[in-house]
Amino acid sequence: MKKNYAKNFFTLIASVILGNAVQSQTTLVLQPAGTLGKDAFIDSRMSTNNYGNHIDFPSMAWTNGATPVNARGLIDFDFSSIPSGATINSASLSLYSYNSPANGSHSTLNGSNESVLSRVTSSWNENTVTWDNQPSITTQNQVFLPASVNSIQDYLNIDVTNMVQDMMNDPANSHGFLLKLVTEEFYRRMIFASSDNSDQSLHPKLEVTYTEVVQADSCITMRPAGAVGKDAFIDSRMSTNNYGNHIDFPSMAWTNGSTPVNARGLIDFDFSSIPSGATINSASLSLYSYNSPANGSHSTLNGSNESVLSRVTSSWNENTVTWDNQPSITTQNQVFLAASVNSIQDYLNIDVTNLVQDMMNNPSNSHGFLLKLVTEEFYRRMIFASSDNSDPNLHPKLEVCYSLVSSVAEENNNNIALNVFPNPASQSITIDLSNFKQELVSIEISNNLGQIINHSTEKQSNVVVDVSDYVKGLYFVKVNFGDFIAIKKIIIE
Numbered sequence: 001m002k003k004n005y006a007k008n009f010f011t012l013i014a015s016v017i018l019g020n021a022v023q024s025q026t027t028l029v030l031q032p033a034g035t036l037g038k039d040a041f042i043d044s045r046m047s048t049n050n051y052g053n054h055i056d057f058p059s060m061a062w063t064n065g066a067t068p069v070n071a072r073g074l075i076d077f078d079f080s081s082i083p084s085g086a087t088i089n090s091a092s093l094s095l096y097s098y099n100s101p102a103n104g105s106h107s108t109l110n111g112s113n114e115s116v117l118s119r120v121t122s123s124w125n126e127n128t129v130t131w132d133n134q135p136s137i138t139t140q141n142q143v144f145l146p147a148s149v150n151s152i153q154d155y156l157n158i159d160v161t162n163m164v165q166d167m168m169n170d171p172a173n174s175h176g177f178l179l180k181l182v183t184e185e186f187y188r189r190m191i192f193a194s195s196d197n198s199d200q201s202l203h204p205k206l207e208v209t210y211t212e213v214v215q216a217d218s219c220i221t222m223r224p225a226g227a228v229g230k231d232a233f234i235d236s237r238m239s240t241n242n243y244g245n246h247i248d249f250p251s252m253a254w255t256n257g258s259t260p261v262n263a264r265g266l267i268d269f270d271f272s273s274i275p276s277g278a279t280i281n282s283a284s285l286s287l288y289s290y291n292s293p294a295n296g297s298h299s300t301l302n303g304s305n306e307s308v309l310s311r312v313t314s315s316w317n318e319n320t321v322t323w324d325n326q327p328s329i330t331t332q333n334q335v336f337l338a339a340s341v342n343s344i345q346d347y348l349n350i351d352v353t354n355l356v357q358d359m360m361n362n363p364s365n366s367h368g369f370l371l372k373l374v375t376e377e378f379y380r381r382m383i384f385a386s387s388d389n390s391d392p393n394l395h396p397k398l399e400v401c402y403s404l405v406s407s408v409a410e411e412n413n414n415n416i417a418l419n420v421f422p423n424p425a426s427q428s429i430t431i432d433l434s435n436f437k438q439e440l441v442s443i444e445i446s447n448n449l450g451q452i453i454n455h456s457t458e459k460q461s462n463v464v465v466d467v468s469d470y471v472k473g474l475y476f477v478k479v480n481f482g483d484f485i486a487i488k489k490i491i492i493e
Contacts, residue, residue: 028207050127055193060181123175260378283352347384432462
């Protein structure tokens with residue numbers, strides 16, 4: 001069997017461009033203490049006892065009162081901050097030895113104390129695990145710790161890269177590490193401090209550097225026609241009639257033979273080509289006006305025809321929808337169309353970014369847009385062409401640009417947090433440096449193509465950056481502080 005022994009290594013942390021993707025490397029340091037750590041000592045002699053709060057993390061074969069004892073260590077780390085799909089570039093585990101009041105120090109009294117770290121493949125509870133119910137392990141990519149040459153000997157930067165990648169690839173069957181002797185025959189042992197040890201500098205430490213990829217913007221234009229499009233005209237006077245093939249897309253309050261009529265427009269677009277989890281960087285809806293043979297053109301005859309676009313939250317069928325069974329809507333992130341100043345006036349590039357992001361975030365409760373007047377009192381109206389209009393140049397058009405984020409470029413060292421606000425932003429952002437203790441830091445802002453837009457060196461609590469002239473889209477704020485790099489994703493709108 002080929003043995004993968006512990007080794008020291010140096011890792012370069014960087015952000016690079018590969019093809020049309022931004023790659024961002026992040027280093028995460030995990031060294032939890034006490035109740036935040038999850039480790040346990042299991043003992044074959046007291047095989048039903050739990051030692052979830054023991055100060056030692058051992059691999060040992062010894063005797064107690066002439067009774068043989070094997071002991072093993074279990075430890076698990078919280079990888080929830082590492083995004084799914086990340087590539088693990090390096091992972092190094094450091095274990096710190098000491099002279100334990102309970103179990104002494106490393107010993108090769110009766111032979112080699114070579115030990116092995118294996119990936120745990122079944123769940124375990126720190127407060128209930130025992131020798132008898134210990135979890136299963138796999139030998140895949142296990143790592144060997146060579147025999148100690150001193151009784152007090154730290155094992156630093158043990159290369160567990162492949163095991164951590166396995167854990168990320170198969171989280172359902174990954175529950176940390178088990179440490180045991182290769183040969184469990186007394187008298188031999190390795191003794192390290194656990195996360196419950198009173199000396200925090202001795203707690204097990206795992207450093208993981210991973211690469212996360214953010215694809216450059218993808219943009220699609222949706223402008224369906226006829227049967228491919230999904231829009232409808234609903235009319236309060238003919239409240240049970242369906243107008244799924246009407247040539248108009250209106251917001252209107254009028255009369256017909258002295259009977260008041262309110263009309264609204266429904267439209268839905270097919271987002272199936274936008275991958276789940278995508279970040280919507282921009283979404284613009286263009287509506288085209290004309291002099292409709294059925295309903296005329298824009299009018300403010302009796303007041304403002306200001307209208308509002310809202311997200312539809314219940315399903316509807318283009319061929320059966322009516323005023324009486326019209327779907328529900330939400331006012332969340334609704335968008336207002338200012339009153340027209342001309343009877344023929346297109347409304348181009350209406351910013352519906354937040355509405356479309358809401359649709360992507362909650363597809364089961366998102367079924368397009370509803371257009372209606374803010375004040376439904378006659379005589380006022382907006383008239384646009386629908387996708388059923390005979391002139392294809394007038395069909396509603398939605399342009400969406402999105403980023404496919406494989407792994408979100410956001411991380412925090414366990415001791416230093418980076419905050420950037422507001423997000424999304426349009427005028428300025430504030431980079432909070434209060435956690436960096438007035439140390440000199442380097443700040444870079446780059447776009448989603450990796451081009452550096454802004455670079456500065458700062459030594460203050462807060463840095464305000466004017467982003468009012470930035471092109472809308474995805475950006476990255478990177479703060480470099482010594483060996484620590486923090487990257488935050490922001491949206492400029």
